[in-house]
Amino acid sequence: MFGLLREIRDLRRRGVLGMNRRNIAYISRYNERRLFPLVDNKLTTKQLAIDAGVSVPELIGVIENQHDASSADELLRERASFCLKPSKGSGGKGILVIRRGDDGKYLRSNGLAMSSADLRRHISNILAGLFSLGGAPDQVLIEALLECDPALAKYSHEGVPDLRLILFRGVPVMAMIRLACAASNGKANLHQGAVGVGIAIRDGVAVHAVQNDVRVTHHPDTGLDLGELFIPQWQEMLELGCNCADMTGLGYLGVDLVLDKNLGPALLELNARPGLSIQIANGAGLLPRLRSVEAIRNPARMSVAERVAFAQAQF
Amino acid sequence: MQTSRTPFYALILLLLVVGLGMTWLRHKSHDVPWLPGEKRQVWSIEAKVDFVARGEPVKVSLAIPDTQTRFERIAEYSASPGYGLEFVEQNGERRAEWSIRNATGLQTLYYRLDMLVDDSLKVSDTAPPLEVASALYDDTPHATSALHMLSSALERSADNFTLARELIREFNVQSQSASFLAQRQPRSRWMKQLLHYAQVPAREVKVLTLEDGRRRQSLQTYLQVFQEGQYQLFDPKSGRSGLSSNQLLWEYRSGSLLDLVGGSRSDVSFSIIDQEVPVSQGLDKSEQQFSFLDFSIHSLPVEEQALFKGILLVPVGVLVVVFMRVLIGLRTSGTFMPVLIAIAFIQTSLVTGLSGFILIVGVGLVIRSYLSHLNLLLVARISAVIISVIAMVSLFAVIAYELGLSEGLKLTLFPMVILSWTIERMSILWEEEGSREVFVQGGGSLLVALVAYLIMTNEVVRHLTFNFMGLQFVFMALVLMLGSYTGYRLLELRRFSVLGKGDSDKGEH
Numbered sequence: 001m002f003g004l005l006r007e008i009r010d011l012r013r014r015g016v017l018g019m020n021r022r023n024i025a026y027i028s029r030y031n032e033r034r035l036f037p038l039v040d041n042k043l044t045t046k047q048l049a050i051d052a053g054v055s056v057p058e059l060i061g062v063i064e065n066q067h068d069a070s071s072a073d074e075l076l077r078e079r080a081s082f083c084l085k086p087s088k089g090s091g092g093k094g095i096l097v098i099r100r101g102d103d104g105k106y107l108r109s110n111g112l113a114m115s116s117a118d119l120r121r122h123i124s125n126i127l128a129g130l131f132s133l134g135g136a137p138d139q140v141l142i143e144a145l146l147e148c149d150p151a152l153a154k155y156s157h158e159g160v161p162d163l164r165l166i167l168f169r170g171v172p173v174m175a176m177i178r179l180a181c182a183a184s185n186g187k188a189n190l191h192q193g194a195v196g197v198g199i200a201i202r203d204g205v206a207v208h209a210v211q212n213d214v215r216v217t218h219h220p221d222t223g224l225d226l227g228e229l230f231i232p233q234w235q236e237m238l239e240l241g242c243n244c245a246d247m248t249g250l251g252y253l254g255v256d257l258v259l260d261k262n263l264g265p266a267l268l269e270l271n272a273r274p275g276l277s278i279q280i281a282n283g284a285g286l287l288p289r290l291r292s293v294e295a296i297r298n299p300a301r302m303s304v305a306e307r308v309a310f311a312q313a314q315f
Numbered sequence: 316m317q318t319s320r321t322p323f324y325a326l327i328l329l330l331l332v333v334g335l336g337m338t339w340l341r342h343k344s345h346d347v348p349w350l351p352g353e354k355r356q357v358w359s360i361e362a363k364v365d366f367v368a369r370g371e372p373v374k375v376s377l378a379i380p381d382t383q384t385r386f387e388r389i390a391e392y393s394a395s396p397g398y399g400l401e402f403v404e405q406n407g408e409r410r411a412e413w414s415i416r417n418a419t420g421l422q423t424l425y426y427r428l429d430m431l432v433d434d435s436l437k438v439s440d441t442a443p444p445l446e447v448a449s450a451l452y453d454d455t456p457h458a459t460s461a462l463h464m465l466s467s468a469l470e471r472s473a474d475n476f477t478l479a480r481e482l483i484r485e486f487n488v489q490s491q492s493a494s495f496l497a498q499r500q501p502r503s504r505w506m507k508q509l510l511h512y513a514q515v516p517a518r519e520v521k522v523l524t525l526e527d528g529r530r531r532q533s534l535q536t537y538l539q540v541f542q543e544g545q546y547q548l549f550d551p552k553s554g555r556s557g558l559s560s561n562q563l564l565w566e567y568r569s570g571s572l573l574d575l576v577g578g579s580r581s582d583v584s585f586s587i588i589d590q591e592v593p594v595s596q597g598l599d600k601s602e603q604q605f606s607f608l609d610f611s612i613h614s615l616p617v618e619e620q621a622l623f624k625g626i627l628l629v630p631v632g633v634l635v636v637v638f639m640r641v642l643i644g645l646r647t648s649g650t651f652m653p654v655l656i657a658i659a660f661i662q663t664s665l666v667t668g669l670s671g672f673i674l675i676v677g678v679g680l681v682i683r684s685y686l687s688h689l690n691l692l693l694v695a696r697i698s699a700v701i702i703s704v705i706a707m708v709s710l711f712a713v714i715a716y717e718l719g720l721s722e723g724l725k726l727t728l729f730p731m732v733i734l735s736w737t738i739e740r741m742s743i744l745w746e747e748e749g750s751r752e753v754f755v756q757g758g759g760s761l762l763v764a765l766v767a768y769l770i771m772t773n774e775v776v777r778h779l780t781f782n783f784m785g786l787q788f789v790f791m792a793l794v795l796m797l798g799s800y801t802g803y804r805l806l807e808l809r810r811f812s813v814l815g816k817g818d819s820d821k822g823e824h
Contacts, residue, residue, distance in 0.1 A: 007808045016811050020641060021801035066692075093747050128693045130743060137693075192748075213813055279814060 015285030017276060026290065030169065030251025031272050038248050039270040042141055043087045052247040054240060055266045057083070057258075058144035069123045073116055075142065084122065086131040087139040090271075092189055094131030096122055097145065097159065109159055146266060149259040151232050157181045157221040162188055162268055163199070163231065164278060165241040165255045166286070169299040172241050172311045173289040175199040176281040177231065181211070181221045190277045195219060197226055198282030201315040204234030208283035215283070233265060238311065240265045242304040289315055323799070330792035337785025351778035356432040357389065357590040358525050360563070361617035363425055364573065366581035368418035373577035375413040377426060378521075378566040384438050386430040386563055394425040394616070408568035422578065427617060429590070430563065442516035442541035443569060451512050457499050460492045465509045475515045475542040476556070482506055483538075483554035503536045503551040516541040521566040522548070527589035528621045534565055534572065534585070586618035625658070627780045630790040632657050632767040637797050639763045644804030647760040648740050655730050656760065657767035663725040665768065669761075671726040672734075675707055676757070679738035680745070687742065701735040 011018075017026075038044055049056045060082055061075045076082060084096040097109040098119075106114040123140050125131070132138040148160045155161060159180040166174045177197045184193035195216065198208040206229040209216050218225055231237060241255045244267060254274025260266045279285055292314055293299065299307065341347050364377060379402075382388045393400055398413040411426050451458050464485045472478035486493045486502060496505050503519045510517040521534040538549040549556050566572050575581045615623065632654040639645045647653055660668035682703045686696055708726050715726075737760075745753045770776055779786060803811075 004808065007812060008803060011803060011808065011811055011814065014814050016803075016814050018801070018803040018807050018811075019644065020804060024799065024801050128691075128696075130693065131747075210813070213810070215813070276811075280811065283814065285814065 015287035016279055017286040019276065022276060026252045027273055035248060035250050036272050039250065039272045041087050042085060042269060043139060045270055048247050049267050052243060054243055055263045057146050057266060060142040060144055063123055063127065063140040066124055066127055069120050069127065072119060072123055081145040083143045083145050085141045085143065086126040087141055088132035088136060092187065094126055146258050147261040149232060149261050152259055155179050155219055155222065155224055155229060159188055160258055163237060163257045165257065166274055166278060167241055167245040167253045167255060168290050168293045169251050170242055170245045171293045171299055171307045172201055172238050173293060173315060174278050174282055174286055175201055176278045179219060181219065183220065196277060196281030197229055199231060201311050204231035206230065208281065210280050213280055232259060237265045238308045239304050240267065242307050244270060327792045327795050330788045334785045334788030334792065338783040341783055341785065347782050351774050358430045358432065359427060359588045359590050359617050360430065360523065361425060361427045361586045363423060363584050363586065363618065364581065365421065365423050366575055366578040368420060368422050368578045370417065370419040371577045373415050373418045375424060376574040377411045378570055378572050379409050379411050379426060379428065380563060380565050381409050382438060383564055385432065385434060385436055387433050387436055388428065389431045390429040392427045398424065406568060408570050425616060439544065440546060443518045445511050445514060445516060451508055457496060461496055461505055461509055464489060464492060465513060469513060475540055476547050478513060478515060479510060479517065479538060479540040479549050480554055480556060482509060483549060483551060487554065503538055506538055506551055510540065518569050520564050521572055523563045523565045523585055525561040525563055525587050527587065528624045530586045530618050530621050532585040532587060539567065586621050588617050588621050588624065624781050628771045628777065629654065630787060631776060631780060632771055634790055634793060635767040635770060636763055637794055641797050641800055642804060644806035645759040645763060646756050647763050648737055648756040652733055652737060653760050653763035654767055655733055656764035657771055659729045660764065660768040661772060662728040667725055671729065674711065675704060675734060676738055676741065678707055679704055680742055683738050683742040697735055697739055700738055701731060704731050704735050
């Protein structure tokens with residue numbers, strides 16, 4: 001009993017944000033219900049981003065009904081690599097990353113071959129709503145694959161590492177980069193065993209890293225020292241995050257970004273209910289940072305540059 | 316903190332005050348005890364007579380029980396708008412007689428009886444006169460076969476009771492003869508006649524099994540055998556003897572259960588409820604005994620009360636779910652699915668329910684994994700799962716019945732559509748996140764359902780929720796309070812524990 005109380009006190013002192021408080025004090029207070037569809041539908045998000053001048057992966061095509069599933073082959077004939085996504089998916093469900101092998105076969109990111117029939121089945125499943133929230137009928141987005149900046153690509157075993165930013169009232173408050181590894185089967189979700197590296201908002205340099213909630217110092221597959229990891233073009237990444245917050249109007253937002261070799265920082269997806277493991281990756285609680293942003297009188301009137309400067313000075 | 320929380324806390328406070336106030340008032344002014352132990356057990360039994368009247372004078376006569384061993388009749392009521400009612404006694408048998416000059420269409424008559432349980436109460440009963448059943452003296456094959464059974468039973472018996480027991484065993488062993496005899500008249504009738512032929516006083520009685528919260532219960536026919544001023548009851552099917560503590564003799568004077576003139580398609584069904592009445596109340600047989608009903612569920616007919624006894628428990632189950640999710644942080648598949656499973660467990664009994672649930676979901680997942688290869692549209696896939704689940708439940712019920720396990724039949728009480736959605740959701744979970752997540756969420760659901768079941772079947776909880784309506788306001792207040800709880804969940808403490816410990820002296824002040 002006393003151990004439990006001590007545990008609660010410790011977490012309180014570190015300012016760790018819990019699920020209940022996140023839901024009541026942040027999501028339901030700062031995120032308007034009507035804005036959720038903007039981020040829950042990736043097609044809408046993409047349109048929004050294009051309108052706002054935020055760079056996003058190129059949209060190759062959209063498949064909207066079962067009848068068009070067979071036309072996917074034609075659409076993809078010219079492409080060496082691409083990515084299939086359910087428009088209303090969440091948590092990375094149903095995302096398929098494909099490269100074309102030397103013999104013209106489709107290869108998944110984990111190296112497994114995939115026939116045209118397999119591809120059609122996956123498309124059909126997405127359309128039927130297998131991956132969407134609540135099982136509603138869905139659309140398939142086909143996007144060009146981003147090519148990760150080599151400075152970051154070397155840290156990832158498979159797949160593109162993505163940067164998660166938490167923005168509160170338009171101010172970046174915490175960041176982490178998720179590195180896929182062999183143990184996570186090329187997936188970048190922390191609960192599936194990916195490595196999470198906390199990134200300092202100040203300078204984009206790694207501060208802390210965990211795998212399966214245990215602190216690590218080196219990448220388990222590549223053996224690289226994670227302490228040396230830093231994010232190139234950090235300033236632009238932060239500004240991009242701020243722009244995303246502004247274009248959606250959501251007060252508490254998770255932004256997933258990728259650093260593309262050619263495009264520079266690009267938006268991958270947005271999340272109106274970002275998870276809390278970012279705290280574990282950073283080895284720090286979110287609450288003190290959220291409170292210091294809450295103390296600002298009117299952050300909406302601050303420019304992007306001012307908000308980034310505030311965040312870099314504070315966190 | 317833009318909006319003031321004061322009205323919210325005021326609402327919670329109001330709910331608590333009103334709820335606890337009502338509860339206390341009910342305890343004080345109506346003398347309802349806090350604990351189920353402090354009461355006299357009173358069974359309220361409601362007989363519902365349905366029939367279709369033909370538009371002519373109607374006369375309905377229903378056999379009704381009187382004070383008997385272990386049960387004291389303390390009150391009776393009837394609801395029958397427009398009908399004249401009289402309680403008559405003929406040949407020692409009590410009957411309720413309704414009459415009306417003209418009635419058309421579906422008619423429903425209620426008769427309600429309150430029986431106080433008194434273990435020390437003994438009512439002696441006289442043996443019925445021996446009747447000569449002419450059928451046994453005929454030279455028909457039926458008579459020959461029946462008398463043959465009697466003589467085998469006579470050889471192996473010592474007295475009246477053992478003769479009855481052996482006779483039932485004879486009927487069970489010689490199943491061919493028994494079914495041959497059953498063409499003519501029911502088994503219990505044959506046994507009664509054979510016993511009389513052997514100079515043993517016996518009669519057929521109609522017995523009602525008392526079970527709290529039962530609706531549409533029916534009567535069972537038993538055999539009552541006398542020996543030197545004492546009697547025993549025999550189940551003509553199983554041969555089990557003796558009256559168990561929750562069996563009430565409804566009709567025991569060899570009369571008919573229901574006589575109806577001027578109508579057709581009659582049906583009698585019984586609803587039963589266990590009333591918790593304080594000692595002082597139970598013994599007080601005067602007319603004010605149901606003043607304590609007042610504004611409460613207790614003024615409803617017994618059938619509805621039995622229904623409400625279950626419904627009023629749902630908030631308790633819901634509270635368990637809220638508690639488990641908000642304070643503990645357990646993940647379940649489907650928010651209130653555990654409550655529905657718990658309710659199903661109450662109907663099926665725990666072991667049957669638990670094994671049935673695991674069996675159905677397990678096999679369902681296998682079927683679902685096959686369906687996923689067929690590339691079906693979602694709605695069609697769920698529909699296929701629903702049909703498979705129903706097929707499975709029917710199959711298990713038939714197998715269980717053939718094996719002699721009547722428990723298996725109760726599986727049909729599971730909410731099929733919800734089970735199917737559970738299977739679908741778990742199957743997707745399996746494909747996406749692997750089997751571990753399925754066991755985490757499935758186990759979480761079962762754990763919550765189990766806790767909800769244990770609390771909902773608790774005697775004290777059942778007593779309190781049924782007798783104190785005010786508690787519902789308290790539940791509401793608790794749910795609102797839990798809904799605004801912003802602290803850590805218990806399982807989060809473990810998840811974030813790496814954050815709490817360690818280099819804390821370097822951190823923020």
